Amino acid sequence: xxxxxxxxxxxxxxxxxxxxxxxxxxxxxxxxxxxxxxxxxxxxxxxxxxxxxxxxxxxxxxxxxxxxxxxxxxxxxxxxxxxxxxxxxxxxxxxxxxxxxxxxxxxxxxxxxxxxxxxxxxxxxxxxxxxxxxxxxxxxxxxxxxxxxxxxxxxxxxxxxxxxxxxxxxxxxxxxxxxxxxxxxxxxxxxxxxxxxxxxxxxxxxxx
Numbered sequence: 001x002x003x004x005x006x007x008x009x010x011x012x013x014x015x016x017x018x019x020x021x022x023x024x025x026x027x028x029x030x031x032x033x034x035x036x037x038x039x040x041x042x043x044x045x046x047x048x049x050x051x052x053x054x055x056x057x058x059x060x061x062x063x064x065x066x067x068x069x070x071x072x073x074x075x076x077x078x079x080x081x082x083x084x085x086x087x088x089x090x091x092x093x094x095x096x097x098x099x100x101x102x103x104x105x106x107x108x109x110x111x112x113x114x115x116x117x118x119x120x121x122x123x124x125x126x127x128x129x130x131x132x133x134x135x136x137x138x139x140x141x142x143x144x145x146x147x148x149x150x151x152x153x154x155x156x157x158x159x160x161x162x163x164x165x166x167x168x169x170x171x172x173x174x175x176x177x178x179x180x181x182x183x184x185x186x187x188x189x190x191x192x193x194x195x196x197x198x199x200x201x202x203x204x205x206x207x208x
Contacts, residue, residue: 011041015121022154026161029118031111038089038117046085048124050078056131085123092116096163099155099173103165115158122151145185152177 017025054077093113101107126147133140156174159165 011044014118018118018121018154022157023161026158029162031114031162035110035113038114039086041117042085042089042120043082045120045123046082049127050081052124052127053077053081056134085120089113089117089120100159100163100165103159103169103173105159105163105165111163115162119151119154119158122147141185145181148181149178152181
């Protein structure tokens, strides 16, 4: 790991550019320079995601609800979010490496790790929008699906622009991920409806 200094203003700027202008950002993003910057970036995203999870739990805007249980879950979410972000960074780096190799792109691990760290900007956004699960479970699911689709869009530009993957191959990968996201969404809705129907039937049986 190198001893480069960490510029948090740069991380904020990079995050903004990743979200608002991903094509230009991934074209110019540095693929070397050590592991410190991507590690810090992932940790920052993990802390933000954990703080949102804690806040929604305390306010009763999460699926768990408020109260002692919600607060306890929120604190655990904060701790776990940071740990998960660091672990997820390296897992994401390996996944990116495999996808990039399939698409004929860059197979240097550091380059893929840095791309993985940049894509993790979705992590705190997803945690922030999770408040809609506390309003309506279906609405929360729809918004989570939208975030996933946006993540695929970012991934598409990352592989083509930063890792120089073949566009035709990247399109196939993006379509496959899109189908998996849609299948997961509609499959999850059916499972949720089945659980709710079973719960209502069980309550009726208890009443009778």
